[in-house]
Amino acid sequence: MSNLFVWYYLTFIYSFVALNHLMLLLKTINHYKEWYQNLEDKNSIGFVPTMGALHKGHYSLIEKSVNENKVTIVSIFVNPTQFNNPIDLKNYPSCLERDLDFLRSSGTTAIFAPSVSEMYPNGTENLLNIDLLHIDKVMEGKFRPGHFNGVVTVVNNLFEIVKPNNAYFGEKDFQQYMVIKRLCELKFPKINIIPSETIREDDGLAFSSRNALLKNETRIKAKLLFNTLQNAADLFKKMSADELNKWVEKTINSVDGFHFEYFEIFDEQNLLPLSNSTKQARAFIAVYVDGIRLIDNFKFKP
Numbered sequence: 482m483s484n485l486f487v488w489y490y491l492t493f494i495y496s497f498v499a500l501n502h503l504m505l506l507l508k509t510i511n512h513y514k515e516w517y518q519n520l521e522d523k524n525s526i527g528f529v530p531t532m533g534a535l536h537k538g539h540y541s542l543i544e545k546s547v548n549e550n551k552v553t554i555v556s557i558f559v560n561p562t563q564f565n566n567p568i569d570l571k572n573y574p575s576c577l578e579r580d581l582d583f584l585r586s587s588g589t590t591a592i593f594a595p596s597v598s599e600m601y602p603n604g605t606e607n608l609l610n611i612d613l614l615h616i617d618k619v620m621e622g623k624f625r626p627g628h629f630n631g632v633v634t635v636v637n638n639l640f641e642i643v644k645p646n647n648a649y650f651g652e653k654d655f656q657q658y659m660v661i662k663r664l665c666e667l668k669f670p671k672i673n674i675i676p677s678e679t680i681r682e683d684d685g686l687a688f689s690s691r692n693a694l695l696k697n698e699t700r701i702k703a704k705l706l707f708n709t710l711q712n713a714a715d716l717f718k719k720m721s722a723d724e725l726n727k728w729v730e731k732t733i734n735s736v737d738g739f740h741f742e743y744f745e746i747f748d749e750q751n752l753l754p755l756s757n758s759t760k761q762a763r764a765f766i767a768v769y770v771d772g773i774r775l776i777d778n779f780k781f782k783p
C-alpha cells in the first residue's frame with residue numbers, strides 16, 4: 482500500500498516537473514541565443530509572434546506551427562511602437578501568467594517574452610523604414626499613422642533574434658500579413674510567411690485580444706460587425722462602391738455605441754482596387770464599439 486502511494490507520488494512529481502520543463506520561458510535575447518546555439522536541428526523552427534492575451538486564434542496558429550515544425554517559439558511582447566494612441570497601449574490586456582497556463586498543453590517549445598528595454602535598448606525613437614509600397618497607405622496605415630513602422634521594426638528584430646524557418650500570422654490582421662510578406666521579400670527571403678484563417682466565436686465575432694475589453698452588453702452587439710461585413714459582400718454586386726460604403730457606414734452608425742471608421746474592398750493579392758484580373762476580393766472594416774477599436778475582414782469572389 483505504502484509502495485503504491487510512493488509510486489503515485491513520484492509519478493505525480495515527475496509529470497509536474499516534466500510538464501514545466503517541456504516549455505521554456507526565455508526572457509532575454511542572450512538566453513534565447515544560448516538555447517538556439519544548442520539546438521541540433523535549426524531547419525525546422527516555427528514562430529508565432531504575439532502580444533499576449535492569448536486566445537483561440539493564437540492557438541490555431543500555434544497548432545499549425547507545432548504540426549509543421551520540430552520546435553515552436555511563441556513570442557509575447559506588447560510592442561509600444563505600434564500603438565499610435567497611448568491610451569490604447571495602456572489599456573491593452575497583459576496577463577503573462579494566464580498566457581503561460583494557456584500555452585502549457587499547446588506543444589510550444591519555448592516562449593520568448595522580452596522586456597521593452599531588451600527589445601529597444603536604444604529607445605523607441607528610431608524605427609525601421611522600409612518601402613511598403615502602397616500597402617501601408619490604406620486602412621490601418623492611413624488611420625493609425627506609424628502603426629506599421631512599429632510592426633515591421635519589432636517583427637524585423639524578432640526575426641533576427643528567433644531565426645525562424647516558418648512564421649505564422651492570422652488573416653484577421655490581413656493587412657499586417659501583407660506588410661510582413663513585403664518585409665520578408667526585402668529582408669528575409671528564406672522565411673516562409675504562413676497565413677491562417679480567422680477563428681471566430683459562435684456568433685461570428687473574430688477572436689481578438691481586444692475582445693477581453695468588451696463589456697457584456699457591448700460583446701453581444703459586437704457580432705454585428707461580422708454580420709455587416711457578410712451582408713456588404715452580398716450587396717457588392719447590387720450597389721456601386723460609393724452606395725455600398727454609405728450603406729455600411731449608415732448601418733454601423735445606427736447601432737448605439739458604434740462608430741464607423743472605414744470599409745474597403747480590395748484585391749487580396751495586392752490590396753489594390755479590384756480589376757479584371759482580380760480572382761479573390763476581401764472586404765475590410767474598422768469600427769469603434771463602445772470605444773474599443775475592432776477590425777475584421779471577409780474573403781469573397783468578386
Ligand code: PAF
Nearest residue numbers: 530531532560632635654
Ligand atoms: O499581431 C500582433 O499581435 C502584433 O502586431 C505582432 C505581429 C506580434 C507584432 O507586435
